[in-house]
Amino acid sequence: MPGKILVVDDEPAIRALVRFALKQADLDCREAGDSVEAQALILADPPDLILLDWMLPGVSGVDYARRLRRERLTQSIPVIMLTARSDEEDKVRGLNTGADDFITKPFSPRELVARVKAVLRRVAPLSADEAVTIGGLVLDPTTHRVSAGAEPITLGPTEFRLLHFFMTHAERVHTRGRVLDGVWGNSAYVDERTVDVHIRRLRKALTASGLDRYVQTVRGVGYRFSAKED
Amino acid sequence: MPGKILVVDDEPAIRALVRFALKQADLDCREAGDSVEAQALILADPPDLILLDWMLPGVSGVDYARRLRRERLTQSIPVIMLTARSDEEDKVRGLNTGADDFITKPFSPRELVARVKAVLRRVAPLSADEAVTIGGLVLDPTTHRVSAGAEPITLGPTEFRLLHFFMTHAERVHTRGRVLDGVWGNSAYVDERTVDVHIRRLRKALTASGLDRYVQTVRGVGYRFSAKED
DNA sequence: TTGCCGCTGACATAAAAGCGTCATAGTGTG
DNA sequence: CACACTATGACGCTTTTATGTCAGCGGCAA
Numbered sequence: 314m315p316g317k318i319l320v321v322d323d324e325p326a327i328r329a330l331v332r333f334a335l336k337q338a339d340l341d342c343r344e345a346g347d348s349v350e351a352q353a354l355i356l357a358d359p360p361d362l363i364l365l366d367w368m369l370p371g372v373s374g375v376d377y378a379r380r381l382r383r384e385r386l387t388q389s390i391p392v393i394m395l396t397a398r399s400d401e402e403d404k405v406r407g408l409n410t411g412a413d414d415f416i417t418k419p420f421s422p423r424e425l426v427a428r429v430k431a432v433l434r435r436v437a438p439l440s441a442d443e444a445v446t447i448g449g450l451v452l453d454p455t456t457h458r459v460s461a462g463a464e465p466i467t468l469g470p471t472e473f474r475l476l477h478f479f480m481t482h483a484e485r486v487h488t489r490g491r492v493l494d495g496v497w498g499n500s501a502y503v504d505e506r507t508v509d510v511h512i513r514r515l516r517k518a519l520t521a522s523g524l525d526r527y528v529q530t531v532r533g534v535g536y537r538f539s540a541k542e543d
Numbered sequence: 544m545p546g547k548i549l550v551v552d553d554e555p556a557i558r559a560l561v562r563f564a565l566k567q568a569d570l571d572c573r574e575a576g577d578s579v580e581a582q583a584l585i586l587a588d589p590p591d592l593i594l595l596d597w598m599l600p601g602v603s604g605v606d607y608a609r610r611l612r613r614e615r616l617t618q619s620i621p622v623i624m625l626t627a628r629s630d631e632e633d634k635v636r637g638l639n640t641g642a643d644d645f646i647t648k649p650f651s652p653r654e655l656v657a658r659v660k661a662v663l664r665r666v667a668p669l670s671a672d673e674a675v676t677i678g679g680l681v682l683d684p685t686t687h688r689v690s691a692g693a694e695p696i697t698l699g700p701t702e703f704r705l706l707h708f709f710m711t712h713a714e715r716v717h718t719r720g721r722v723l724d725g726v727w728g729n730s731a732y733v734d735e736r737t738v739d740v741h742i743r744r745l746r747k748a749l750t751a752s753g754l755d756r757y758v759q760t761v762r763g764v765g766y767r768f769s770a771k772e773d
Numbered sequence: 774t775t776g777c778c779g780c781t782g783a784c785a786t787a788a789a790a791g792c793g794t795c796a797t798a799g800t801g802t803g
Numbered sequence: 804c805a806c807a808c809t810a811t812g813a814c815g816c817t818t819t820t821a822t823g824t825c826a827g828c829g830g831c832a833a
Binding site: 485491493532 | 653654658660661664665673685686687699
């Protein structure tokens with residue numbers, strides 16, 4: 314039930330429109346006129362979603378979006394870009410900003426709210442303890458169960474956390490060090506090779522359903538979890 | 544990537560142990576016997592992490608840690624405190640020194656390295672690498688994947704780095720020496736001819752999609768990566 | 774034609790990942 | 804309390820993959 318939205322736009326009129334639309338939808342709205350203000354508000358209280366104008370005075374929206382993606386505190390906050398015309402939208406889309414969606418101005422309040430809610434819905438399961446599903450593999454933290462289709466899968470505690478980590482950070486390589494951070498926590502003083510061992514155990518548990526191919530080795534770098542072929 | 548560690552401890556034996564452990568882990572180790580020496584070394588070349596003994600002659604480790612936190616040059620450098628017994632650790636922890644971690648003596652080299660790496664990892668910026676696209680060729684460092692259109696392309700680690708280098712420095716000739724610098728780093732002593740071999744391997748991997756023509760030879764100079772014709 | 778220069782396949786070596794096994798610590802049960 | 808069982812992490816050995824060097828070949832340019 315997240316609902317804190319941060320609007321970053323230099324035009325007060327746009328902000329007012331957005332604020333009104335979000336308020337109608339029972340969403341909490343904060344405002345910033347530029348990236349500096351935005352940054353301050355984020356530090357004070359991280360929002361659940363950021364609406365970001367493509368054109369901003371100072372640091373451009375595109376650059377700021379990238380920065381948000383880079384920094385640990387903000388990298389998991391979804392971003393929706395606001396663009397002036399559809400051709401700008403194309404540009405932005407091509408720029409690989411990591412934005413979760415794009416809204417073209419002018420937009421209707423209805424559209425805005427719909428998209429915001431859609432993104433929140435999509436992202437919410439990741440932050441909460443909701444079940445994760447990737448390519449027929451289902452992991453549910455609340456019941457602590459894993460299954461491939463109908464087949465239940467038994468995992469040790471560490472393998473469970475490992476798989477959880479992978480499924481919530483799929484489609485990207487993780488060095489053994491990062492895996493240690495994510496699964497063992499930064500209090501662990503464990504040999505990096507140990508990751509290999511648990512990878513093997515995890516794969517072993519997944520082979521019965523043929524899903525071990527999701528756990529992919531990226532030689533010289535680390536591991537990746539992906540439903541795509543290797 | 545970062546690896547410069549400064550050890551500040553008045554006991555040469557401890558320093559030797561630390562130096563050895565760090566060297567094994569391929570970390571660059573500098574040493575200082577007190578805060579004055581340490582300060583000089585930091586000014587000369589700021590390290591990426593500081594290992595600081597709790598008890599130091601002159602300015603105590605705790606005080607020095609605070610000072611490091613206060614000064615602009617050093618405030619972002621992580622500090623790990625070395626303490627003699629666990630009850631000292633408790634004390635230090637309570638003293639709000641701003642240290643990033645604590646290691647209790649005696650410590651094993653393994654533990655030392657593990658903690659150092661953990662802190663470095665935590666502090667290290669999340670790789671801001673973005674996907675590069677040139678003429679239908681896509682290389683994404685975060686997922687560590689390469690594809691030509693829809694076709695995935697498999698590369699060895701070196702070929703991957705080579706292609707990454709080319710794509711981020713496209714449309715210009717690179718001598719073999721430059722390529723060695725960019726791809727191998729100036730730490731390696733590798734024959735220039737080796738570049739040829741990896742060029743061939745890269746081309747081989749690209750021929751299936753016909754994109755090997757992007758890797759162009761500039762006779763007498765070196766190589767160029769370009770989507771334009773040769 | 775000649776002589777660099779780049780291309781190529783083969784090979785030895787190095788590095789990385791995979792795998793089985795073991796000792797240990799923790800947990801639950803009789 | 805003792806026993807059995809599980810989970811875990813460390814080793815060390817094996818297999819796989821990557822890397823760098825070399826020597827011969829062939830083409831391009833003067």
